[in-house]
Amino acid sequence: MTNKQLTTTLKHKARAASPGLEFLTRHTTLSSPFYTVRPATLPAHLPSLTTMAVDNLPTAVPLEASQHFSKAFLPYLRSVLAGYSSSDVQGKESGKTREAEALERATVTSGGELRQGWEWLRGPLGVWNDGLEASASSDTVSGAVDAAKKSTSTGMHPKKVLTLGSGMVAPPAIKELCRRPDVQLVVASNVLEDAKRLTAPYENATPVRVDVSDPVAVERLVASCDVVISLLPVPFHPSVAELCIRNGKHLVTASYISPAMRSLHKRAVQADVVLMNEIGLDPGIDHCSAMSLLDSLRAQGKEIVSFTSFCGGLPAPECADVPLGYKFSWSPKGVLSAASNSARFKLHNEVCEIPGANLLSRYFPDVPLSNVLRFEGLANRDSLPHADEYGLGPATRTVFRGTLRYPGFADLMHAFRVIGLLEADPAAAVNPHHWHALARQALEKHLGTLVMDDPPSVHTALADVVPGPQRDAVLGALRWLDIMPPAVGRTGAESAYGAYDTSLPALPTTPTLP
Numbered sequence: 001m002t003n004k005q006l007t008t009t010l011k012h013k014a015r016a017a018s019p020g021l022e023f024l025t026r027h028t029t030l031s032s033p034f035y036t037v038r039p040a041t042l043p044a045h046l047p048s049l050t051t052m053a054v055d056n057l058p059t060a061v062p063l064e065a066s067q068h069f070s071k072a073f074l075p076y077l078r079s080v081l082a083g084y085s086s087s088d089v090q091g092k093e094s095g096k097t098r099e100a101e102a103l104e105r106a107t108v109t110s111g112g113e114l115r116q117g118w119e120w121l122r123g124p125l126g127v128w129n130d131g132l133e134a135s136a137s138s139d140t141v142s143g144a145v146d147a148a149k150k151s152t153s154t155g156m157h158p159k160k161v162l163t164l165g166s167g168m169v170a171p172p173a174i175k176e177l178c179r180r181p182d183v184q185l186v187v188a189s190n191v192l193e194d195a196k197r198l199t200a201p202y203e204n205a206t207p208v209r210v211d212v213s214d215p216v217a218v219e220r221l222v223a224s225c226d227v228v229i230s231l232l233p234v235p236f237h238p239s240v241a242e243l244c245i246r247n248g249k250h251l252v253t254a255s256y257i258s259p260a261m262r263s264l265h266k267r268a269v270q271a272d273v274v275l276m277n278e279i280g281l282d283p284g285i286d287h288c289s290a291m292s293l294l295d296s297l298r299a300q301g302k303e304i305v306s307f308t309s310f311c312g313g314l315p316a317p318e319c320a321d322v323p324l325g326y327k328f329s330w331s332p333k334g335v336l337s338a339a340s341n342s343a344r345f346k347l348h349n350e351v352c353e354i355p356g357a358n359l360l361s362r363y364f365p366d367v368p369l370s371n372v373l374r375f376e377g378l379a380n381r382d383s384l385p386h387a388d389e390y391g392l393g394p395a396t397r398t399v400f401r402g403t404l405r406y407p408g409f410a411d412l413m414h415a416f417r418v419i420g421l422l423e424a425d426p427a428a429a430v431n432p433h434h435w436h437a438l439a440r441q442a443l444e445k446h447l448g449t450l451v452m453d454d455p456p457s458v459h460t461a462l463a464d465v466v467p468g469p470q471r472d473a474v475l476g477a478l479r480w481l482d483i484m485p486p487a488v489g490r491t492g493a494e495s496a497y498g499a500y501d502t503s504l505p506a507l508p509t510t511p512t513l514p
Contacts, residue, residue, distance in 0.1 A: 028053045075099045128406045158184045165231030166194040169330050178202035223247045234478040254280025306397050312404030323477035325406035339413050343379030360414035377402040415474040418465040420446035438483040497507040
């Protein structure tokens with residue numbers, strides 16, 4: 001739109017019933033004053049639109065601009081003050097100044113009601129008001145305090161929440177729950193010291209030792225609480241769910257719904273017990289954001305012909321200073337196991353399947369989500385069942401859910417696989433006498449041949465399974481992990497393991513899968 005066209009549009013709009021001209025999709029700020037949009041109707045040869053809408057611009061420019069603004073604003077302020085100081089309404093009507101008339105035209109509401117000409121705002125204001133009410137009901141600290149005060153005044157007791165597990169996802173969950181004074185949290189772990197460490201900062205958290213192999217002890221804890229949050233490994237969820245159903249307690253997990261968990265659905269409904277699964281990041285937040293977007297598009301009368309979703313928990317770029325560009329925020333074993341999951345999805349009306357052994361070699365090298373950051377993507381399990389959950393019909397051309405990673409992750413993880421470091425077959429179990437021997441023994445087991453315990457021999461064996469362009473990166477990663485034989489000292493007298501990092505955990509005493 002040219003300046004002339006914009007001026008003409010504004011003139012016509014000023015005479016319309018709704019004089020506002022809405023073309024911004026969101027506000028901007030002084031710290032981020034611009035954003036780029038590309039309307040669907042914009043011809044392909046034209047660049048995207050850069051938009052700025054800073055509300056408080058005079059506060060960010062030099063003194064002269066502020067003085068100019070003040071000088072222009074002062075007559076309007078005086079007009080408002082004069083209106084308050086005069087009681088002669090008829091006199092005020094007859095002696096209106098130019099500023100007073102401008103203020104009259106600019107007044108949107110009066111006496112709590114929209115003025116004539118501004119009734120069109122009732123719809124947008126209703127949406128905004130609904131958003132405020134939804135926000136007020138969210139789990140904020142202030143809301144928690146109000147809820148605690150209300151429960152105290154009405155004689156209600158705090159909710160008792162049982163958290164099972166003290167792994168890597170437990171600390172943020174405990175922190176968030178303990179922000180609510182209307183919650184009494186019990187953290188149960190098979191390592192009491194871990195539970196004590198996690199609950200120490202909070203007055204409304206109590207540590208308890210429990211072994212999930214003792215169902216009587218676990219059931220005693222379940223029966224004493226209102227809600228159970230299971231942060232245990234996936235195989236333990238169904239047994240915990242059984243206890244929740246038996247005792248009429250709700251259960252929350254972040255894990256995918258396993259067949260064993262799904263089989264409990266009917267019993268849970270009959271017992272009026274909620275088994276809420278898949279409510280973490282992935283799966284969880286991705287489900288919620290997908291449904292929110294799909295519902296919004298359907299409300300606009302639009303047809304969904306393709307669905308693609310990427311999700312991933314990644315460290316900030318400046319903190320991704322490790323070979324994989326990834327840091328564990330949940331079970332490391334779970335992350336490594338996920339790299340072996342088979343995948344199925346629909347792409348341009350074709351159903352595609354990737355066996356677990358090929359997942360890391362058949363990745364998407366460039367996921368265009370940002371003009372600044374680069375990502376690669378992996379297919380995430382079976383996407384097709386989610387088509388029904390999302391209300392996507394059989395005519396949907398693409399149904400794909402993927403996992404985001406920084407570039408290099410898939411190639412490096414694939415190299416770990418071909419070396420044998422991700423092998424889950426019990427026949428691949430190794431028993432290294434030293435961490436530095438782990439990569440060598442995994443290679444030896446994978447190749448079925450002897451690999452000598454020195455760097456040149458390991459390098460040679462590595463060349464048999466890792467392509468040349470990736471070899472340097474793989475060697476660097478293995479050295480960073482400290483699972484490669486170190487170089488012998490210059491004099492030859494230094495032990496090959498003299499550089500061993502003593503901070504590494506103790507090795508298993510029995511043969512263990514890599």
